[in-house]
Every structure is written in C-alpha cells, then in structure tokens.
Amino acid sequence: METAEIRRRWLRYFSTRGHTVVPSSSLLYDDPTLLFVNAGMVPMKPYMLGQETPPFQRATSVQKCVRTLDIDEVGKTTRHGTFFQMNGNFSFGDYFKETAIELAWELVTRPQSDGGFGLPEDKIWVTVLDGDDEAAAIWRRVAELPDERIVRRGLADNYWNMGVPGPGGPCSELYIDRGPEFGPEGGPAVDEDRYMEFWNLVFMQDELSAVRSKTDFDIAGELPSKNIDTGMGLERMATVLQGVDNLYEIDEVFPVLERVEQLTGRRYGDNRDDDVRMRVIADHVRSGLMLIGDGVTPSNEARGYVLRRLLRRVVRAVRLLGTQEPTLLDLVTVSKDRMKTSYPELEENFARISQIVQAEEETFGRTLAAGTTILDVAVRDAKAAGSPQLAGDKAFALHDTYGFPIDLTLEMAGEQGLSVDEAGFRRLMQEQRDRAKADAKAKKHGHADTSVYRALREPGPTEFTGYRELSTDSTVRGLIADGAPVESADKGATVQLVLERTPFYAESGGQIADEGEITADGARLRVLDVQRPIKGLIVHTVEVVEGSLRSGADVLASVDREWRLSACQAHSGTHVVHAALRQVLGPSALQSGSYNRPGYLRLDFAWPSALDPSTREEVESVANLALRYDYPVTASYMPLGKARELGALALFGETYDEEVRVVEMGGVWSRELCGGTHVEHTSQVGAVTLTSESSVGAGVRRVEAFVGLDALRYLGRERALVSQLSETLKVRPEELPERVNAMVVRLREAEKELERARRAQMLSGAQSLAGSPADIQGVSVVTHAVDDSAGDVPADDLRALALDVRGRLGDARPSVVAVAGVAKSRPLVVVATNDEARRRGVKAGELVREAAGVLGGGGGGKDDVAQGGGTQPARIDEALRRIEAVVGERVSAG
Incomplete structure (x- = not known):
C-alpha cells in the first residue's frame, strides 16, 4: 500500500467518524519555542494549553514534521529521519480512553478491502502506564488481547507532558511484531526493532502544576475537560504495510536512493559507508524539498542554516560516492515526483524550488574551493608546529564558519599525512548543541510566562x-x-x-x-x-x-493618522510591487518575505539571478501604472479553500485560519491573503521608486523601494545630484552617462599606462640582479626587496620579476630567486627555482612557507614557483635571509 493511500485512508476513516479534517500546517508554524513543527500535535497546542477554544470537538490531520537534533545520526542507523509525517486524531472534551482505543483497533485491524490497514491481530502488542488498569481493561475488552501482550511500563515510557505546567496524562502505545528476523522475542520491553511502535494514544487527564523532568512533576488535579491526542507515524506504517525493512525503503524515499545508484554506479547494500551516504542523501533530499516548499531559503542562520546544512550534506555525500557533476536538482525532482500526490503544491511551485536548489549547489561549490584553501593553511601551520594532528578547533571553525563538512576535513587532512583531533571537534560540536538545547529549553519554558x-x-x-x-x-x-x-x-x-x-x-x-x-x-x-x-x-x-x-x-x-496613512501606502505598495514582479518575471517570482514601515518597503522573492537595469525599470513602470489606473483595494473574508480556488497568494511560512482575509487590487491583478492595513485605491500609494535590488540567499532576491512622499523626496535628491554633476562637468543631464563613461575609460587607460611604466621600471633591474647572485654552497641565490615607495607592488609583478631573473641566470648551475614587496600594507614573497636547484633538494614551496612563517602568514605552491604572504612587512629582510639559510640547509642535507 502506497504511503499516499495510507494517508488517504486515515483521513477518510476519521472523517466518517465525525472528525474535522485539519490540513497540515506549514513546517514554519508560528511558535517562538520551535524552529520547525516537530510533532503532529503542535498546531493543536493552543487548544491543549487552554490558550484558545477549539473550533471542533473532534479533529484529524496528517502533519508535516521536521526534527533536527539528530541530523548527524541520519543514515548511520535506519531509525533516524529528519522529515516525517504524523497522522493524528484528537478529541477536545468529547470521547476519551475507550473510544480512542476502539477507533485505533478498528482501523489497524479492519481488512484492507474494507478500508482498513489489515494488520494481523495476533502480531499487535500494546503498552500502558503501570497503574493504568482502566486502559488495560479496555484493551482486553475491545481487542481481546491476552495479558502477556499488554505490557505495563513506567513514566519514562508511558506518560506524556509538554515539559511545562499544563495538560498531561498516561499513554498507550501500539507495536507490531515484525518477526524473529528482526530480533529476539519478548515484547517491546525486550527489543523495539522487532517490536516496532507505530501509534501512541495519549490520554490527557491531568493538570500539571510543575514539571521538573519527564518523570518528576506535580499533578494539581484532573483537567476539567479530558482530551485525546494520538500520533501514528505515517512512514512507520508504510514500512509495515510495504513489507520493507526501514523508512529508507518505502515508496516515498527509496526512488531517490535508486537514482543515486544510477548516478554513481554504486549499489545499495554493497558497502556500509556507501549505504550511510545513500541514506543521508535520500532523507535530506526529501527534507530539503519540503522545507523549500514551505518557504525556507538557504542562509547562515536559524531555519535557513538547517536547510543549507541538509542540502550541502547531500552534495558532499554524492561527491564521496564518486560523482562530481551537479546532481542535486535531479534528486530533488525524483523526490518531488513521489511527494506531489500528497502535496500537489510542490509541483505548482517547483520552478521556484528548482532555482533555489541549483543556486545552493553552485554556492557550495565555491565554498568547497574556499574551504580547501583555508584547510591547506591550517595543515601547513600544523606541520610547521611539528604536530601530526589538525586541531579540533580548526576543524570546528571550518565546519561552523565555512560550512566545510567534517568528513571532507578528515579526508583531505589524511591526504596530507595528518589526522584530525576528532575528540576536540566532537566536544566543540556538543558544546554548541548544548547551548542550542539550553536556548530551546529556555524558550520552551517561556510558555509558563504566557x-x-x-x-x-x-x-x-x-x-x-x-x-x-x-x-x-x-x-x-x-x-x-x-x-x-x-x-x-x-x-x-x-x-x-x-x-x-x-x-x-x-x-x-x-x-x-x-x-x-x-x-x-x-x-x-x-x-x-x-x-x-x-x-x-x-x-x-x-x-x-x-x-x-x-x-x-x-x-x-x-492611532497617529499620518503614521497609518504612510504605513498603508507602504503595505499596499508591497502588494503592488509583488504583482508587478510576477507580471514581468512570471508566476515563479513569489514573495518569500517582506518588511514595510511608513514610506518604505522591502520585498524578498524567489529568483535565481540579478535583475538587469531594463528589467528593474519595467517592474517600476508596471507598479506605477497600477497606481495610475487607480485600482480599487478591497478586503473580504472567506474560507481558506475558496481563497485558494480564487488564486489568492499566501505568504510562505505563514499559518492561516480556516477563515481568511483576502485583499484584492483590481480584482485578479493582485489577490493575496493578508491581515494588514491598506489604502482604498492604488492611486493613494502616490508613487513607487525602486532604490535597490540585491541577493539575500541562494535563489532569493530583495528589492527595496520608497513610496508616497518618501518616493518623491528620494527622486528630489536624485535630481539635485544630477544637477550638481551636470554643472560640474558642463554637460546636459542626458549627456552625463556618456561623459562619465568617457572619463572612466580615460582613467583606466591612464592607470594601465602607469602600471606598464612601473612594471618596466621594476623589470629593468632584472639584468643587474642576475649579474650579481650570491653563492651558497654552489647554488646561485638572488634575494631582493622591491622598493615600494611608489605604492603597492602587485603579486603578478613580483612573479614576473622572479621568473625574469631566473631565466637570465640560466640552467648551467642551480639557482634560486626570491623577491618580496608590500601590497596594501601586507608583505608578499615569490620564490622561483630552476631544475638544477630542485635536483639538489631546493623547492620553491618549502622556501615560501619558511619566509611566510617569518612574516606571520602562510603560502605555498609548486616546487618551481610559489608565493606567500603575511602581516609583518617590517620583517621582509629577515624573511629573505631565512630563505638563504634554508637553501644552505637543504643543500648540506642533500
């Protein structure tokens, strides 16, 4: 049975039994205590905490969830996953234990031909809280389960609370015996791989006054209204009904793994390390797809950082499997094709998703290149200090600051003969997790403050x-x-x-x-x-x-009247600019965030590349035409389903009630779900002036604009600036671009001519340098500090001088040339050696590292030519003397 069919059966079953079907909330649920929705009951939490009155007595849902604490464990076992779906049924003061148990038993044991899941009754075990005789008696009566398959367990396993004062209660879990091939017999208390939990029924009956831990809390009394909260793991039920070993092999996940096999030529099951990488890919691709689908974009903080980490782990795992070509979009497409049955919006928004995925893979490629350079410096420093190991804090910095995966650090350090202080790295990672958990706990306990x-x-x-x-x-x-x-x-x-x-x-x-x-x-x-x-x-x-x-x-x-008017102009202006972007760029240019204050707006939208000046001008023109057309701005309330049918746009990551407010401008021209305040006609926005367009992340652009009087003031400042430049340059305003471009061209030509003259002057001394080399044990050595009184000395010039002098020295005897200079207050050194010198054991890369160490920096390169730098220009002469000394040491040692 396909996962989508399990989902359909669940919702149909509970719907026909009086439950309101509640659509899944976005993974970005509006809860300050959570990064993402991490449990099926999260959208129901306000009702459980008594913050809101539930609009229904019975409800059912299939909720999207993401848990991030175990990202590093994903793939290493077959039990950890990042994205999952939780089927739930809820009762708020309606039915309680007996009905909850009856509903669960009927659904899981009813034949598949009759709409159930058809699990064999003799393979089902249940657990109850030790002391909950009522639940045990119900199971015996309803399911006719023998006592040996009703297991009593303690508070740690079978009592639920939210970790803060509020509702709590005992729970009863359902397990399926998967057979002796999965482990020893004896029930869930003996082996939870063989006896796999798939459904948990929580009986919320207690009012907790204090919660010190999962097993240490105070019960103030009974809840005035007893509730039911159940959760069945959709992926776990799919594992059982599809007869596969684990969640990575179900129909919504395994196709990605199969595609990895095709792309890499590796076979799942042949090699443990490869299997781990394939499972990481299969899990993270689906998780990344669902997060992007709900509006998350890669970044270096909070939710965006989690997404970035997931996607980069995929790219790295694919590369470790032997494929260097871009594959992320291919894999995400496979996942989308499997998930779109349950989540059709993934297909509708896939153009935007594709842009983000491709941009992030390209960005990570550049990160890998930069991280490799940083790692090389760290390895050189370790070797210079005589250490056989790369420090844990270096590996952590590469991972945390630059997004450089630890497995890549291990591999590349090993290639250069160094191990990595993994214990130190893990300790720092654990400290970071502990800080995150402490912060999450502090936020969690913030519920008490509400x-x-x-x-x-x-x-x-x-x-x-x-x-x-x-x-x-x-x-x-x-x-x-x-x-x-x-x-x-x-x-x-x-x-x-x-x-x-x-x-x-x-x-x-x-x-x-x-x-x-x-x-x-x-x-x-x-x-x-x-x-x-x-x-x-x-x-x-x-x-x-x-x-x-x-x-x-x-x-x-x-309310301050002028403030509100300007705020309305900005908010309505945001809708206008969004509609203009979509008209000019296409429907995939969807808003992913906004900010507006009186006179100013900022809008983030999905788009893979910068807008050229003509496109920006067109967007601005379309926006201002909408103001000129004086479209009426109306707001109406309607069911969420009807709003979606009308094509109303929803902001990614926002959570909406079943009754929503739809703001329209000119009818279909702009139709969005919005609770903000607006003008009554678009003309009241006054004017829209785009001031900037920039990148805020992979596949996400940002436009900023002024509206109303602020837009006119901005244009006034621009006009004054143009007027001042026109007067200074003695040209008409329309001639300014041509005049300024001509000036820039002349300036660049002058700079090039000065550069050529300066280089010619510097190289003119090459003959005299080559004519008087020092002799160090039979090696001709030229060391020279270039006079920097005329300004910075580019590295290319130093390199050209070193090669010129080396060429003039010829190949008759070993020769070494080292030249140094200062660029932007930082010292640079270039070393060149000929074939004879290298045969004597004198290598340019080693000499540069020695000199750079004196200069307080690093460097490297090939044996024939290398360069490096540092931070202490006053020590250039000392660095050159160090090169001469090392040449003598290498020749003597040879």
Whole structure:
C-alpha cells in the first residue's frame, strides 16, 4: 500500500467518524519555542494549553514534521529521519480512553478491502502506564488481547507532558511484531526493532502544576475537560504495510536512493559507508524539498542554516560516492515526483524550488574551493608546529564558519599525512548543541510566562477596530509590568497594556506596529509597540507620559493618522510591487518575505539571478501604472479553500485560519491573503521608486523601494545630484552617462599606462640582479626587496620579476630567486627555482612557507614557483635571509 493511500485512508476513516479534517500546517508554524513543527500535535497546542477554544470537538490531520537534533545520526542507523509525517486524531472534551482505543483497533485491524490497514491481530502488542488498569481493561475488552501482550511500563515510557505546567496524562502505545528476523522475542520491553511502535494514544487527564523532568512533576488535579491526542507515524506504517525493512525503503524515499545508484554506479547494500551516504542523501533530499516548499531559503542562520546544512550534506555525500557533476536538482525532482500526490503544491511551485536548489549547489561549490584553501593553511601551520594532528578547533571553525563538512576535513587532512583531533571537534560540536538545547529549553519554558496573557485572553479576543477607524473608546482589561499583572502605572513607567478594543495594528505580516497615543482622565500614554504574544490578544507596550492609569479605566486609543496613512501606502505598495514582479518575471517570482514601515518597503522573492537595469525599470513602470489606473483595494473574508480556488497568494511560512482575509487590487491583478492595513485605491500609494535590488540567499532576491512622499523626496535628491554633476562637468543631464563613461575609460587607460611604466621600471633591474647572485654552497641565490615607495607592488609583478631573473641566470648551475614587496600594507614573497636547484633538494614551496612563517602568514605552491604572504612587512629582510639559510640547509642535507 502506497504511503499516499495510507494517508488517504486515515483521513477518510476519521472523517466518517465525525472528525474535522485539519490540513497540515506549514513546517514554519508560528511558535517562538520551535524552529520547525516537530510533532503532529503542535498546531493543536493552543487548544491543549487552554490558550484558545477549539473550533471542533473532534479533529484529524496528517502533519508535516521536521526534527533536527539528530541530523548527524541520519543514515548511520535506519531509525533516524529528519522529515516525517504524523497522522493524528484528537478529541477536545468529547470521547476519551475507550473510544480512542476502539477507533485505533478498528482501523489497524479492519481488512484492507474494507478500508482498513489489515494488520494481523495476533502480531499487535500494546503498552500502558503501570497503574493504568482502566486502559488495560479496555484493551482486553475491545481487542481481546491476552495479558502477556499488554505490557505495563513506567513514566519514562508511558506518560506524556509538554515539559511545562499544563495538560498531561498516561499513554498507550501500539507495536507490531515484525518477526524473529528482526530480533529476539519478548515484547517491546525486550527489543523495539522487532517490536516496532507505530501509534501512541495519549490520554490527557491531568493538570500539571510543575514539571521538573519527564518523570518528576506535580499533578494539581484532573483537567476539567479530558482530551485525546494520538500520533501514528505515517512512514512507520508504510514500512509495515510495504513489507520493507526501514523508512529508507518505502515508496516515498527509496526512488531517490535508486537514482543515486544510477548516478554513481554504486549499489545499495554493497558497502556500509556507501549505504550511510545513500541514506543521508535520500532523507535530506526529501527534507530539503519540503522545507523549500514551505518557504525556507538557504542562509547562515536559524531555519535557513538547517536547510543549507541538509542540502550541502547531500552534495558532499554524492561527491564521496564518486560523482562530481551537479546532481542535486535531479534528486530533488525524483523526490518531488513521489511527494506531489500528497502535496500537489510542490509541483505548482517547483520552478521556484528548482532555482533555489541549483543556486545552493553552485554556492557550495565555491565554498568547497574556499574551504580547501583555508584547510591547506591550517595543515601547513600544523606541520610547521611539528604536530601530526589538525586541531579540533580548526576543524570546528571550518565546519561552523565555512560550512566545510567534517568528513571532507578528515579526508583531505589524511591526504596530507595528518589526522584530525576528532575528540576536540566532537566536544566543540556538543558544546554548541548544548547551548542550542539550553536556548530551546529556555524558550520552551517561556510558555509558563504566557500564563499572564492567557488569563487576559480568557474573557475573549481583543477586538481590532483599526480597519474602519483610527480612534476607539475602550476599557483597560489589564496592565503588565515585568511579566506580572499590576493594578496601575504611574508617570514614567513603561508597561504592557491590554484593551477590550483597539485600533492599533499589531506587528505582523511584514507590517510594523502602529504609533499613537492612549488617553484617559488625566493620563496620556505613548504607544511604543504593539504585538500579539498569543493568538487573539493584542498587547500594547506604552510609556506613561502624564498622570497615572488603573486597570478597568475608560480610555481613548488613537492611532497617529499620518503614521497609518504612510504605513498603508507602504503595505499596499508591497502588494503592488509583488504583482508587478510576477507580471514581468512570471508566476515563479513569489514573495518569500517582506518588511514595510511608513514610506518604505522591502520585498524578498524567489529568483535565481540579478535583475538587469531594463528589467528593474519595467517592474517600476508596471507598479506605477497600477497606481495610475487607480485600482480599487478591497478586503473580504472567506474560507481558506475558496481563497485558494480564487488564486489568492499566501505568504510562505505563514499559518492561516480556516477563515481568511483576502485583499484584492483590481480584482485578479493582485489577490493575496493578508491581515494588514491598506489604502482604498492604488492611486493613494502616490508613487513607487525602486532604490535597490540585491541577493539575500541562494535563489532569493530583495528589492527595496520608497513610496508616497518618501518616493518623491528620494527622486528630489536624485535630481539635485544630477544637477550638481551636470554643472560640474558642463554637460546636459542626458549627456552625463556618456561623459562619465568617457572619463572612466580615460582613467583606466591612464592607470594601465602607469602600471606598464612601473612594471618596466621594476623589470629593468632584472639584468643587474642576475649579474650579481650570491653563492651558497654552489647554488646561485638572488634575494631582493622591491622598493615600494611608489605604492603597492602587485603579486603578478613580483612573479614576473622572479621568473625574469631566473631565466637570465640560466640552467648551467642551480639557482634560486626570491623577491618580496608590500601590497596594501601586507608583505608578499615569490620564490622561483630552476631544475638544477630542485635536483639538489631546493623547492620553491618549502622556501615560501619558511619566509611566510617569518612574516606571520602562510603560502605555498609548486616546487618551481610559489608565493606567500603575511602581516609583518617590517620583517621582509629577515624573511629573505631565512630563505638563504634554508637553501644552505637543504643543500648540506642533500
């Protein structure tokens, strides 16, 4: 049974039993405690924590998940994976243990011909919490399981909590016996490879007041409303129903592995190291595909760093399998073809995905080249210090700073006769993980800090009136200072303020928060920031400028009118520029992020290369034509499904409710899901002036623009600059480009002529240098420091001089030429040797390393010509003397 069919059966089964089918949330779920959605229950967490009232009593979903803590273990075992899908069914105050068990048992044992999964009843084992006699009794009654297949386990295995105060409860896990070929008999407590867990039923019945660890917590009492949260691993069920050994061999993963075999000529199963690399590729390709599909782009921080690391591990693994050609897009295409049945948006967005994948592989190719150079220097330094080992901190820096994989460092260091301090590297990696875990834990426990917001949210959501008015009479629902509720705030204090109703827009969707004032009897407060710390609650950060304010007071909340107008211009301008980009470049130029403040906008979009000036001009022209056409700007609410049918664009990574707000400009010309504030007609944006276009990551470009009065001011400054240049150069404005280009050409020609003259002057001394070499044990040696009084001495000039002098010395006797100079305040040295010198054991690369060591740097090259540098130009003469000494040492040793 294909994985997509397992998914369909799951949703159909629970849908016909009264469950609302909830679409998978984006992997970039809006939760400050998570980098990615890492469990199927994450989108349901607000309901479990009591932050929101669930809109349904029963729900089911197949949620996309990514777990990143075990990236380094992926492939080494067949149990670790990065991307996975979690099937879940949930009950909020509806059914509980008995119905949950009945539903699970019926689905997994019902014949496949009747819509079930058809697992053999005599191969299923279950576990319950030791002491949960109720669950054990239900299993005996519903499934007629014998006692020996109902295993009782402790809190570590069979109790669930979120790690913070809140809901918790015992759980019951379902296992399938895969047979003696997978391990010894005896049940899950003996061997969890043979007895593979595939479904966990969590019975949330307790209210936890404190959680110190997974097994150490305090139960305050029973939850007023008992809930069910279950999770079945889709990949694990596919493993069972497809009769394969592990998740890498199921239908959604194995085709990538097969394609790797075709590309590399290696066979899966022939070699353990190759198998690990193939599994890494198969897992990471799918994970990368799904992350890009949800709007992640490669970068050097947070989510983008995880994606970059996944993709680069794929590229490196392919190269270690013997293929140097670009293969990433080929492999991602195979994965897309397998995943698109369940996620058709991957096919729709594949042009954008392809651009990002190709750009990242090209970028990594350059990184490998740069990292190789850095590694060579580190290896040389280690050898110079007499160490047989590359330090762990060097390997870690290569990995962490430059993205250079540790396995590549090991291989390349080994080629040069050095081992690597792997223990030191692993220690530093572990310290980094520990810091990340500590940070994640701190963020996780931040849930406890939201209790004050949850209490203020209980009476209902904050009513936002800002779409229709800028001033609203309201009442203070609560005040917060230093994370705790307070009754009042006096002059000079900065506090958080929650109102019953507010016209202030809370920062979201790229639009920054409104500014303005809140006034009451004798009090005036300046609004500094507005946020939504939990869904449905708008919180104002305010400074009490005059008087004092008490909780429960009546107030007037007023948004700064000019601020809002300029903010609306910028936000509407963002939609206009997005639509113009798509009209000019095509539908794959999708927005991947934005930021706007009054008068300014910034928009990131998927595109593989820089926009040329004519394209930028066309985008700007299309945008301003839309303003001239004065399109009406309308907003309407509709179900998410209908909005998608209409073609409304959703921002990558955003999470949307089932009821969404659709903002249209000129109908179909621009139609996006958006909660921000906007002008009423496009003409009110005023003007759009693009000011820059740049790269922000592989396959992602950024445009910046001014709108409204800020756009006119920008154009005014540009006009003044043109006027000033025209007056200075005595030409008309339209003649400026030609005049400036002509000046640049003349300047470059003059610089070239000066360079030629300077080089000729320097080389003119080659004859005299060749005429008076020093004799060091039968070797003709010329050392010379070039006078840098005329300025920097390019390395190419030094190289030309060294080769010229070497040529004049001839091949009759061994000769060595070393010349040095200073470029940009840094010393450079070039050494050239002839055949006779090399036969005597004198090599240019070794001499350069010796000299560079004196100069406080490094270098290298071939035996005949090499160059290096350093940081201490005052030691050039000393470096040249060191070369002479080493020549004597090498000849004597020979």
